[in-house]
Amino acid sequence: MVGYNNLLQDKELLKKFEKHSKIAGVIFLLLGLVGIFYPVIMSLTAAYFVAFLFIFSGLTFGYHTWQTDKKDWLGWLKAFIYLLTGILVTIFPVPGVAALGIILAIYFFMDGFASFALSSQMKGQKYNWLIILNGILSIILGVIFLVYWPFGSLVLVGLFVGISMFFDGIVLLSMSSVVKKLEDEDSSNDSNA
Incomplete structure (x- = not known):
């Protein structure tokens, strides 16, 4: 709550938050709509994003191994696996989407059982x-x-990513609206005083 109270007390920060939440909210809404109406495109984009992360991780780990211990064959193996996985997902994105689909299935089951435990x-x-x-x-x-x-992963991954982004956009726009109302109330209170 301290962060929230500090946000309310800092008017300049509040204005920035309101402006940037609105911008980010609109972007998320638009990306979400792309995912909802074109889920295959969103699924492939997600696969390419994961591929990029693997390639970047492989290059980073390879650089780290080069700089720290050039004879560390496990470090080179890890860098190679990251790079190979990223390149394979880039060349064959549909199996990458299928892998994301099974990972999401596992996530949903774990989340469900955790909710029941809670x-x-x-x-x-x-x-x-x-x-x-x-x-x-x-x-x-x-x-x-x-x-x-x-x-079905080709459609489901993109659809659920799109829905998630769409609702993130709604939340950001709602937060921007709340902050705007707080600013308006504060400025009317200042003018009445």
Whole structure:
């Protein structure tokens, strides 16, 4: 809460937050819509992004090994594996998307079971039903990914990334709106004083 209170007290920071949240929110909304309406493009983009991360990691690890111990064959092996994985996903992005699909399925199952575990600890709490609902939805999403894997991953990965980005955009725009209202209230209070 200290960060939030500091944000409310610093008017210049508040103006920057409002402006940049609005810009980022619009960008996320647009990217989300691309993912929702063109999920295959978003899935392939996600695969290429992961490929880039692997290639960058391989180059970085190779540089590190070169600078620290040129005879470290495990360091070179790790750099090679990163590079090879990144290059393979770049050349063959559809299997990369399928791999992302199975990773997301595992994530959703783990998230669902974690929600159920949290729910059992929160028995009797007012919003426990939301935790249970989150767990049920996560399990359903995991099942959907498994049922349609690997070929459905080409659509599902992009669709769910798009939906996530779309809602992130809504959250950022909402936060920008709240901050704008706070600024307006503060300025009207200052003029009345």
